[in-house]
Amino acid sequence: MAGRRVAIVGVGHSKYGYRNDVSLAELAWESIKQALDDAGVGQEDIEFVVYGNVGVWSSEPLPAVVINEYAGLTPKGTIRVEAACATGSAAIKHGYDMVASGQADIVMVVGVEKMNESPTPIVVELIGRAGNYFWEFENFGLTFPGYYAFYATAYMARYGATEEDLCRVAVKNHYYAARNPKAHFPREITLEQCMQSRYIAWPFKLYDCSPISDGSAAVILASEEVAKKLTDTPVWIKSIGVASDTSNISRRPDFLLRRGVRRAAEIAFKRAGIPLEESYRYIDVAEVHDAFTIAEILSYEELGFARPGEGYLLAREGQTYIGGRIPVNVSGGLKAKGHPLGATGVGMAVELANQLRGEADRGRQVPVKHGVAVANNVGGTGHYAYVIVYSLNP
Amino acid sequence: MSQSQKKAMEEYMKQVEQFVEEVKKSTGLPLVPDQKTGAALWYDQRELRIKYTISVERIRRFFEGLAEGKVYATRCKHCGTVYFPPQADCPRCRRSDMEWVEIKGEGELLTYTVIYTKPASFAHYPDYAVGIAHFPDPGVNVLAWISENDPKKLRVGMKVRLKVVRRQPENYLTYELEPVGDGGES
Numbered sequence: 394m395a396g397r398r399v400a401i402v403g404v405g406h407s408k409y410g411y412r413n414d415v416s417l418a419e420l421a422w423e424s425i426k427q428a429l430d431d432a433g434v435g436q437e438d439i440e441f442v443v444y445g446n447v448g449v450w451s452s453e454p455l456p457a458v459v460i461n462e463y464a465g466l467t468p469k470g471t472i473r474v475e476a477a478c479a480t481g482s483a484a485i486k487h488g489y490d491m492v493a494s495g496q497a498d499i500v501m502v503v504g505v506e507k508m509n510e511s512p513t514p515i516v517v518e519l520i521g522r523a524g525n526y527f528w529e530f531e532n533f534g535l536t537f538p539g540y541y542a543f544y545a546t547a548y549m550a551r552y553g554a555t556e557e558d559l560c561r562v563a564v565k566n567h568y569y570a571a572r573n574p575k576a577h578f579p580r581e582i583t584l585e586q587c588m589q590s591r592y593i594a595w596p597f598k599l600y601d602c603s604p605i606s607d608g609s610a611a612v613i614l615a616s617e618e619v620a621k622k623l624t625d626t627p628v629w630i631k632s633i634g635v636a637s638d639t640s641n642i643s644r645r646p647d648f649l650l651r652r653g654v655r656r657a658a659e660i661a662f663k664r665a666g667i668p669l670e671e672s673y674r675y676i677d678v679a680e681v682h683d684a685f686t687i688a689e690i691l692s693y694e695e696l697g698f699a700r701p702g703e704g705y706l707l708a709r710e711g712q713t714y715i716g717g718r719i720p721v722n723v724s725g726g727l728k729a730k731g732h733p734l735g736a737t738g739v740g741m742a743v744e745l746a747n748q749l750r751g752e753a754d755r756g757r758q759v760p761v762k763h764g765v766a767v768a769n770n771v772g773g774t775g776h777y778a779y780v781i782v783y784s785l786n787p
Numbered sequence: 788m789s790q791s792q793k794k795a796m797e798e799y800m801k802q803v804e805q806f807v808e809e810v811k812k813s814t815g816l817p818l819v820p821d822q823k824t825g826a827a828l829w830y831d832q833r834e835l836r837i838k839y840t841i842s843v844e845r846i847r848r849f850f851e852g853l854a855e856g857k858v859y860a861t862r863c864k865h866c867g868t869v870y871f872p873p874q875a876d877c878p879r880c881r882r883s884d885m886e887w888v889e890i891k892g893e894g895e896l897l898t899y900t901v902i903y904t905k906p907a908s909f910a911h912y913p914d915y916a917v918g919i920a921h922f923p924d925p926g927v928n929v930l931a932w933i934s935e936n937d938p939k940k941l942r943v944g945m946k947v948r949l950k951v952v953r954r955q956p957e958n959y960l961t962y963e964l965e966p967v968g969d970g971g972e973s
Contacts, residue, residue: 411823411824413821413823413824413826413828414824414826452831512796512800514792514796514905514906514907514910515907517904517905517906517907518906518907518908518909521906522906525872527841527872528872528930529930530906532931532932532954532961533915533917533930533931533932534902534905534906534908534909534912534915534917535902535917536902536904536905536906538900538902538904539900539902539917542900543898543899543900543919544898546898546899546900546943547897547898547943550898550942550943550944551943591903592901592903593903593904594900594901594902594903594904595900595901595903595938596900596938597900641872641930642919642930643871643872643919643928643929643930644928647897648897648898648919
């Protein structure tokens with residue numbers, strides 16, 4: 394990839410969950426403060442601030458300036474970016490591009506979402522409208538579980554995966570969330586609990602779905618020269634792959650593999666020098682977009698952790714726990730760590746930086762052999778696809 | 788069953804409103820404790836209602852078709868690309884010379900779901916099934932409600948037909964997928 398090298402030099406991460414104890418700006422400040430402290434820089438050192446926030450369910454329509462003011466960052470330049478559930482990764486890409494292109498040496502990226510400012514049925518409605526409003530929501534009332542259920546139904550019919558296989562993803566992610574104090578649901582669940590939970594959108598039950606979360610996360614990005622002055626453990630952004638898929642889900646060729654995610658992986662892995670086939674041999678840990686259990690299984694296949702049609706076997710065999718083929722979502726994932734849309738992609742970056750630095754919580758630190766971690770953040774139902782490769786090696 | 792989600796939501800919101808009014812009377816402030824955590828919440832005194840008006844001028848024929856009981860796609864007269872949902876412009880050859888082609892005959896169900904937890908504006912309907920079907924004539928996928936909402940009676944690959952129906956209680960024309968033959972008669 395052309396341009397200057399870019400490193401993460403500071404990270405911050407709020408507790409995710411039902412956060413009605415704080416306002417949007419207060420929630421963002423929790424992560425901003427941690428990131429500034431971690432990087433050892435002041436607001437005056439930050440040249441530009443990128444905010445990832447979807448909003449609509451929360452009251453402030455201009456979150457970037459509201460938070461910049463609250464956090465003492467005015468009059469630094471700022472922008473708010475949106476890419477549905479991949480908003481956080483879009484914000485990272487914006488910050489990365491600024492540093493890589495030489496427009497800035499230090500940029501802060503903040504992801505924040507306050508979904509619980511609106512009642513749940515309204516949030517369900519607003520998320521359901523994200524896709525194609527006129528042709529798929531207006532008449533047919535799709536919800537996000539419903540959209541992803543299309544993938545689950547087709548996948549199960551084609552490959553023989555079962556509802557139990559889907560639930561195994563939830564059980565794993567809750568297992569690790571129980572070891573993550575920042576998680577929305579820091580507790581384990583059993584396969585039976587998942588299987589007995591009520592149906593939300595067939596074949597998904599409650600425990601197949603990520604929760605409506607509030608939360609924030611922040612990273613400070615710096616150029617190579619500045620990064621080397623600030624820290625001994627910079628985490629480099631090796632590559633970012635971005636792709637898209639059709640707004641109308643009906644226009645996709647099948648519901649077995651998300652072509653956007655596959656393409657984003659091809660772009661990112663090629664630039665990072667990782668082969669797509671058996672990519673897991675080169676990667677220590679991955680955070681993938683398990684907004685719904687099927688989505689994690691699809692990611693296994695799209696990222697080369699399993700062959701097409703065999704992703705569910707990784708879940709069935711427990712191959713994505715620490716010690717298996719490749720540890721996936723050992724933060725708890727969107728499923729149990731939580732999914733505050735704008736924060737999610739930034740939260741993945743924070744988690745993977747901590748994992749690569751060997752600073753993850755007890756009981757969920759992966760062995761770091763290659764110094765390489767991968768984030769896969771997906772907006773909508775594959776609409777916006779991001780794959781980002783992080784590395785200890787520049 | 789059908790009205791329960793909407794009724795429950797409306798009932799709940801009414802209770803909250805009443806509670807806030809009581810609190811304002813005694814304290815002068817719309818501050819209410821969060822039900823789960825007790826945190827102080829400002830209950831918004833402003834409400835925003837949104838209804839969009841969306842231009843369908845250039846695909847007006849589609850809606851005229853529904854009135855005739857037909858569901859139309861568009862086909863580019865130059866390159867033959869078929870579009871559903873119908874498009875007035877062909878991005879492939881950058882022309883806007885389209886013809887309307889009816890979606891006919893049997894289609895094959897590619898995938899489906901049944902929505903139990905509904906969006907606010909759909910809370911008044913019974914649980915509804917949504918599917919995506921492929922119609923070889925003229926070669927498009929269509930997403931719509933399926934007339935059968937029991938997932939046990941649906942399967943990938945089953946044959947379906949498109950049918951124009953009047954959606955109630957709003958009383959407007961739309962289309963749905965109807966299983967044909969053995970796979971899920973009513």
